[in-house]
Amino acid sequence: MNISVLGAGNGGSAVAAQLSLNGHDVSLIKTSQGMHDQHFQAVQKSQAITLVEDGRHVTAPIKRVSRDLSLLRNSQVVILYIQSRYHEPLIRRLKQHLKKGQLLLINPGYLSTAYVLKHLAHLDLTVAEAQSSFLDCRIIKPGIIRVGFRNVRNPLGIFPARHMLNAQNQLDQLGFPFTYLPSVVEAGLHNPNLIVHTVGALMSIPRIERKGAAYCMYHEVFTPSVWRILEALDREKMDVMEQMGAARLPYVEACKLRNTLDESRDAKEVFFWYAGMPTRAKGPSVVDSRYLSEDVPQGLVLLESLGRLLGVQTPVCTGIIHLACAALGRDLRAEGRTVSSLGKDNVLA
Numbered sequence: 139m140n141i142s143v144l145g146a147g148n149g150g151s152a153v154a155a156q157l158s159l160n161g162h163d164v165s166l167i168k169t170s171q172g173m174h175d176q177h178f179q180a181v182q183k184s185q186a187i188t189l190v191e192d193g194r195h196v197t198a199p200i201k202r203v204s205r206d207l208s209l210l211r212n213s214q215v216v217i218l219y220i221q222s223r224y225h226e227p228l229i230r231r232l233k234q235h236l237k238k239g240q241l242l243l244i245n246p247g248y249l250s251t252a253y254v255l256k257h258l259a260h261l262d263l264t265v266a267e268a269q270s271s272f273l274d275c276r277i278i279k280p281g282i283i284r285v286g287f288r289n290v291r292n293p294l295g296i297f298p299a300r301h302m303l304n305a306q307n308q309l310d311q312l313g314f315p316f317t318y319l320p321s322v323v324e325a326g327l328h329n330p331n332l333i334v335h336t337v338g339a340l341m342s343i344p345r346i347e348r349k350g351a352a353y354c355m356y357h358e359v360f361t362p363s364v365w366r367i368l369e370a371l372d373r374e375k376m377d378v379m380e381q382m383g384a385a386r387l388p389y390v391e392a393c394k395l396r397n398t399l400d401e402s403r404d405a406k407e408v409f410f411w412y413a414g415m416p417t418r419a420k421g422p423s424v425v426d427s428r429y430l431s432e433d434v435p436q437g438l439v440l441l442e443s444l445g446r447l448l449g450v451q452t453p454v455c456t457g458i459i460h461l462a463c464a465a466l467g468r469d470l471r472a473e474g475r476t477v478s479s480l481g482k483d484n485v486l487a
Contacts (some may be wrong), residue, residue, distance in 0.1 A: 141312070143166050147174050147177075149272075153245075154187065157313070158199055165200075165210075167204055168204075168205050215309075225248075239262065243268065244265065245271060246269065253480065266297075269396065273285050286419065292314050293319050295326065297322045330392065331437065334368065336371070339355065339433075353420065357413065369388075382448070438462075444485075
């Protein structure tokens with residue numbers, strides 16, 4: 139299958155490599171200037187990416203490595219794998235490069251299906267939103283990526299629902315273990331970073347600023363009191379999702395679904411097993427990291443906005459936004475996605 143991956147950072151590069159190893163014709167397309175440039179140049183020169191996992195090195199050829207968005211027209215599936223704060227500008231740019239009937243997979247989603255409806259409705263695309271990255275990974279050297287963990291299930295929402303069967307037929311050929319949700323709402327709002335990154339990073343601020351030994355948020359921050367804050371935020375999210383017609387599913391149950399096939403395990407235990415893995419990426423190393431600068435405006439501001447629309451109180455969410463704005467010294471609501479910026483009719487479609 140001809141597949142284009144938009145975004146040559148950690149996740150996009152790793153997924154492009156795995157798709158190539160799975161036998162697909164892959165184009166890796168860089169969409170930004172500045173971030174991961176050395177890595178991109180190395181991949182462009184070698185036309186390959188090496189994945190390092192469990193001590194093994196596997197090199198995947200990448201057929202096309204480019205900045206040329208016109209390559210998208212030849213692809214059956216286009217995977218958008220960039221930070222969610224850049225979704226709308228890029229989706230707007232895709233208008234002249236996509237064609238009717240293509241499948242656009244957005245990872246992660248955060249309800250970016252609404253941006254597709256806002257800017258690309260005339261193309262009748264199939265949109266798939268993913269909850270989280272299929273692979274936990276980091277670029278360790280230009281052209282080399284360490285894979286720390288692979289989800290055993292990757293939940294996706296499909297829009298419109300009438301395209302579900304055809305979308306499944308295409309997506310199941312990619313070689314990742316997908317599972318399909320009733321709606322993009324359940325994919326977009328169960329993005330784990332909305333909960334774990336925002337609470338974890340805010341409560342990590344003193345440890346981050348103390349520097350010293352390399353910090354791993356997942357290993358240290360989720361003490362019993364911090365966990366209660368996480369659960370309170372999670373309840374607010376479930377309240378909002380319930381008003382949108384989605385089933386109540388706690389954060390830890392969504393984590394268990396992605397991370398283990400053993401149904402007998404306790405969901406909270408699964409989270410702490412996952413969090414405690416030695417392969418967890420270090421960080422954040424600065425307070426102004428994507429843990430706050432992406433997941434607060436793109437995740438929590440969206441949740442707060444949906445709560446206001448639906449008449450659901452979200453005091454913990456609002457409090458975390460206030461504190462994050464104060465810590466970073468800027469208005470994250472002004473940077474964020476809301477029902478208004480997405481388009482109310484698009485959100486409720």
